[in-house]
Structures are given as structure tokens and as C-alpha cells.
Amino acid sequence: MMSELTKLTIAEARDRLRAGDVTATELTEACLAEIEKADALGAFVHKTPELALQQAAAADARIQGGAENPMCGIPLGIKDLFCTQGVPSQAASNILEGFKPEYESTVTTQLWQAGAIMLGKLNMDEFAMGSSNETSCYGNAVNPWRRGNEETALTPGGSSGGSASAVAADLCLAATGTDTGGSIRQPAAFTGITGLKPTYGRCSRWGIVAFASSLDQAGPMTKSVRDAAIMLRAMAGHDPKDSTSADIPVPDFEAAITGDIRGKTIGIPKEYRMEGMPAEIEKLWADGADMLRDAGAKIVDISLPHTKYALPTYYVIAPAEASSNLARYDGVRFGHRAKLAQGDGITEMYEKTRAEGFGAEVQRRVMVGTYVLSAGFYDAYYNRARKVRALIKRDFDEAFAGGVDAILTPATPSAAFGLGEMADADPVQMYLNDVFTVTVNLAGLPGISVPTGVDSSGLPLGLQLIGQPWEEGALLNVAQTLEDAAGFVAKPARWW
């Protein structure tokens, strides 16, 4: 069965490739066939079948020659935010229509060097600004999961919505994502997959279209915790082209997964028990704590007192950095340029180009960022937010100094919602999706979302584990324990 091949985890595919049981070309052809049948999911927005088959043939040759890299021969989807040489890389924005980079991002370069295969580019929110994939210039990505027997189209989350949809629907073995406020972990939770945001600086940001540079971090979106460990190792490492990438060794994260968390201390932050939290989420969280306790961990209550200020802090810092980063889209060097009227000068060119090229949410954030950085407001908004950010990080530092190894929280305040359901809500309502995830970006910590249950309508729900800086290995080990105990094996019923 061809389609059975696409359901493999990276770890399973690696073992079968090495055993000569399957070839990279067979795996790739199976994925390409699934992708062709799945346009209704809106996940793949630029398909690269020819490149994929070339890479697969090369991977097969390497495997025959005894290649040891576990990513060799693994077909992946790549978020449209990553610049891929000669392949459209639009950040789901009309302003980058037609843009084909002359260079390759460091993360994808490393993946191809490891022997991984690119199936194509994946849908996302425009410039990664969104929590539902509804701000994309390509149209919506759709969640393969549905509520019971309903046909309502649900969001796969965002911004890495196409990545989440593609992995959950078994169109690829895994995908890259990026996470600025929850953009890997929230879609992973909405689609029943695993999503890891590494420590800030673990992966190079070079060649990834910048949103908020002090928060952005790339990471794997996979079918298992073990796969996240395998793929992260290939993505991570110091890059002289990104001065914020850490010059520290990349460990074998998979080797850290021992399944033994006896004696570890897991913190439960009381501030994450939000008013109005659905009973299902509360139960999921309590069950997760029980699973870790049963595995021998010590569960302790902790306090992260500045949690409620994380979202407002984020909505100063992220737009401020975005307004600066997105200044480069001016119609001069790449992408869209507006048609000009007689007598229009360069200012009109900038203004018309950016009005036509940016969608409503991107325009809104660029302007909010412009406002909070403008003369007279810089101290009141931007500097104050940077101070509160320091306090948010200090909360975590103190919890870890107090002996906590990892922190357990819900990943999202709800299961996936319907596409269009938030259309009439004010922007702040949508921002609340990231309430549990955004603290982690502000503090630069690693965080992982693991599917552990379903809600009353059968939709997946995830828990988040937050780890100490650079301790992705230990974090993945706790996550594996949660995965094993929860035994989440549900798959969406195929309708596409």
C-alpha cells in the first residue's frame, strides 16, 4: 500500500531505509501521490515533485553507500517562510509574489545536506502573523480533523497551519515550522501532532523571512517526539551568518530519550489556570500531571507571576520588530511593485506597493509597531514592554533555580475552531490563542506541544512542556514519557 508509506514516522522510515526494505524514491513517490489528492487541505502551495525525485535518487545512492544520517531519504514539507533557492518563497504574502530566492536558508541547507527531500512549500499565515492560517495570500489551509460527523471546515491553527495539516494528513513524514508566539505549538495541538520550538538561538534564522527577530525560531513538526529529536539535530547548530545562533555543540537529542524521568521535578504554574478555562482542558492538564507523576516525577505547584502580561508585552515587541523588518518590502529590490499613476514619485510607490502587497493583519501590525516606536511613545510602550519581558524571563529563571526541570501547561485554550468563526471578533480575541505559548518565546525557552487527548467532539488537544534553555534533550525525554502514557494514536478520518 503506497499510502501506508506516508504514515511512517521518521524513525520507522530510517530503519526501513537502512534495512533496504523501502527506498527514498518509493517514499517520495508515495508522498507526492498523497499530496496530489489533498488539494482540498490547502497545505502545499508550491509543489516541487521534480526536485523531490532528484533528491530522492541522490538519497538512495547515499543510503546504498552506507549513509548513516537518520534524515537521509526522509521527504519533508517546508514552510513558505523559508527561502529555498529557485523555488517560490513568499511568506504567504502577495508582496513577495514571484520571488524566487537566489539562496537557501541555513536550516534547509542543513536538511538537504543530511539527505532530506523537499516535497514543496507549505501554507501559513502571511509573514507568520496569525493563529488560524486565515491571513494567507493562498487561501486557507484546512485541518484534516473534523468535529464528529460535521463537515464544518476547521482551522489547522497558525501560523504554521499548512505544516500542521500536511503532517497530520500524512502528506509528508514531517515538516519545518517557525514559532514567534506559538506558531509551531498551537497548530501542532490543533492537529494532533508534535511541535517543538527550540531554545532561541538553537537554529539559525538566516534565510528565514523575518517577523520578530528576537522571538522567531524554527523547529520541527512531526508525528512523534522521537522524530522531533531526530529532525531538530539536523536543523540546529551555529551559523556565522546569524550572530544570534548559539556557538555551542548540538547534542544527540534522540539519545537523551531514555523514558526515565524518575526524580525529575515538573512545575504546574497556577497563573495558567485561566478564568473560564474549559473543563476539558483542565482535565487534560490534570491527567498529564498524573501521567508524569505515575512515571516517577515530582509534581510541584509554581508561580510565574507576570504571565498575564505576556500577551500585551508580545503585542508591543512583535509588531515593533515587524515594522522594522518589513520596511524592506518597498517595491525596489524584490517582489511586488504597484502600478504608478502619472506624476507619482517614490513615496507613492512605497505607499501603494505596501497597501496592495500586505494583507489587513500585516498592515495592522506594521502600523501598531510604527506607533509604539514613534517619538513620544517609545518609552511608554516599547521600553516598558522590554522591561516587563525581563520580568517574565525572571519568573522562569526563578522557577528553574528553585529546582524545576520542566513546566507542564495546556498548549491552547481550546480545540481547533471553525474557519471564519473569528471573522467578526476584534483582533485581540484571536491573539488570545497564544496565551499559553507566547511566554516561552519572550523568555527564549524551548517548548514542545504533545497530543494527549481529544475533546468531546473528537478533536485533538495538546499539552505543552517548557524546558530549561538548551535542555531540549531533557525536555524531549519528558515529552516522550507523556506521549507513551497518553498513547494518543487517533487519526483524522479521511474526507479530502
Next chain:
Amino acid sequence: MSIDTETARRVAKLARIKVEEDALPALAGEFNAILGFIEQLNEVDVDGVEPMTSVTPMRLKRRVDEVTDGGYQEKVLANAPDAREGFFAVPKVVE
């Protein structure tokens, strides 16, 4: 802090985004919703707190100030909407 239509117009200008006159009131309303949300930060006691400059304490790398790469004029211009004779072309800048 409440943002009026005039402020919305000024911010749009600073951001170099053309916003039609009739869209300004709605835009001002959205700004107010977002800034109202941000106002919560005024509750936090930030006395004596240094604004964060880097989330991970690290010393930025230094290197010798020398040319290490370059010579890609064609590649640099490959995606330009209007490139002529080895340059980016734009409308007249100086009267």
C-alpha cells in the same frame, strides 16, 4: 490613550502604507482595541528593571572587518521589479 483619525493617518504615513480616507476611522478603532489591551502593562512595577536587550546572555561574535563574500550583481538584481544597466530603477527621487 485614544487614537483618533488624524493619528491613524499619521501612523499610516510613517509606515508608508496608503490607507484610503474612508478606512481611517475603522483603523483607528482597531488600534484602540489593541492599544487598550497593551495598556495593562502600566500596572506592572518596572522600577529598576533593565529593558531586555538579549534573551540569551551571549557575547556577540566579532570578526575582522573585511570583505568575505560578494560579486553577485546579477543574483542581487534577479528579483527586482525594475532593474536596468546593473541598477535598481525607481521613480524620480529628486526634483
